[in-house]
Amino acid sequence: MKDQDSFFDRVFELVKQIPYGRVSSYGAIAEYLGIKGSARMVGWAMNASHSRPENIPAHRVVNRQGMLTGKNHFGGPEVMQQLLESEGIEVVNDKIVNFEKLFWNPMQKIENKKTNDSNR
DNA sequence: ATTTTGACGACGT
DNA sequence: GACGTCGCCAAAA
Numbered sequence: 001m002k003d004q005d006s007f008f009d010r011v012f013e014l015v016k017q018i019p020y021g022r023v024s025s026y027g028a029i030a031e032y033l034g035i036k037g038s039a040r041m042v043g044w045a046m047n048a049s050h051s052r053p054e055n056i057p058a059h060r061v062v063n064r065q066g067m068l069t070g071k072n073h074f075g076g077p078e079v080m081q082q083l084l085e086s087e088g089i090e091v092v093n094d095k096i097v098n099f100e101k102l103f104w105n106p107m108q109k110i111e112n113k114k115t116n117d118s119n120r
Numbered sequence: 121a122t123t124t125t126g127a128c129g130a131c132g133t
Numbered sequence: 134g135a136c137g138t139c140g141c142c143a144a145a146a
Contacts, residue, residue: 070127
């Protein structure tokens, strides 16, 4: 068997770990993957998510402005916003309200894990 | 192998 | 602050 350690898979893994009612940004994910500055790759990976057998909550991933940039890729420009609102996230003018508060940073996950692991 | 793209981000004007 | 350009890297054509 072959390991598909593609950069895509890593993105999916992380995106799938985004908690309900929370959102993240391409750049943050890219940075987590070690390709900081290449946020485009994350979005590109999302594009590949359509060919994935798994459900990728790509609607929880937006750009730095909290804007639903990729809404056009959900099969409909309204789908993404619907999904977000469905999770209790307010979206106004294709922009997430309180994005700052709803922002989920993957790096935090690492810090938590570290603290939990090396707490003692 | 080369070229183009691509759901971004940061900086410059 | 709106618009322009570059940078970043990997996958598809």
